[in-house]
Amino acid sequence: MEFIEYGKKGQIGYITLNRPEKRNALSYEVVTELKEAFSEASQDDGVKVIVLRANGKAFCAGADLGYLQQLQANTYEENLEDSNHLKELFYQIYTLDKIVIAQVQGHAIAGGCGLVSVCDFAFTVPEAKFGYTEVRIGFIPAIVKVFLLRKIGEMKSKELLLTGELISADEARAYEIVNKVVAASELEEMVESFANMLISKNSKQSMAFTKQMIAKVQGMSLEDGLQYAAEMNAKARASEDCQRGIAAFLNKEEIKW
Incomplete structure (x- = not known):
């Protein structure tokens, strides 16, 4: 370039x-x-x-x-x-x-x-x-x-x-x-x-989801925004990063992202 x-x-x-x-x-x-x-x-x-x-x-x-x-x-x-x-x-x-x-x-x-x-x-x-x-x-x-x-x-x-x-x-x-x-x-x-x-400290996927939600939710009604948030919450719970992160926390292990 x-x-x-x-x-x-x-x-x-x-x-x-x-x-x-x-x-x-x-x-x-x-x-x-x-x-x-x-x-x-x-x-x-x-x-x-x-x-x-x-x-x-x-x-x-x-x-x-x-x-x-x-x-x-x-x-x-x-x-x-x-x-x-x-x-x-x-x-x-x-x-x-x-x-x-x-x-x-x-x-x-x-x-x-x-x-x-x-x-x-x-x-x-x-x-x-x-x-x-x-x-x-x-x-x-x-x-x-x-x-x-x-x-x-x-x-x-x-x-x-x-x-x-x-x-x-x-x-x-x-x-x-x-x-x-x-x-x-x-x-x-x-x-x-x-x-x-x-x-080092944050999940790449979690940061991506959070940034995406910040961009989208501001243009939604209260009801639509909350519904979107609930759906993303459910989606995040099933993700590999969330499973790894919670398991590491409960086992008192340091996670490497």
Whole structure:
């Protein structure tokens, strides 16, 4: 791939944005390669947790503005196809059957902040700035809005999406966009340690089921959500992982996932 690097360390799959000269801005080709990399990591039985990271000073500056300018000559149908392309990437990450951790070493702006928002966990450095700046260039944060409302609620989303203001890493933590602010010298080690904790202590299947349910249940009525939860509960009880886990607990044995 030209713009994305994919590699593994143990059971961690690393997907790295590698377009530092463009601040890792998103274009059709970059989104295509990201989708391919996440598909590869999802299908790799040797990968249990995925880390999304970037090379260079910025994590991701959002859409490539030169690319957006070119799209202005497109028809509505062509622009819809391009928009669906990004939508599919965000949905893919949000519903992927593996945990995705964002390792944010620099600014995450507009679509870049959207990438962080759809990951399951996010760790960042104090120097990073975050924001959804689309309204400041006459654009709209259309796709990320759907996920951000779920993540942080309406009031906080309105503050960020309607003002277009950039916020600090500590503010992003307060808004619950990121989980932790870590010194740059400790970021990589902290993310790797957290990923390995998930790998060693948790069932891969249980994390996949739980993530799937979080994504689905919010769009259901109370009754439908509870019925879905009961069905998943019953399904999990019959799983090999649940049988192994309960047996190990009762026998006071340490289980190796």
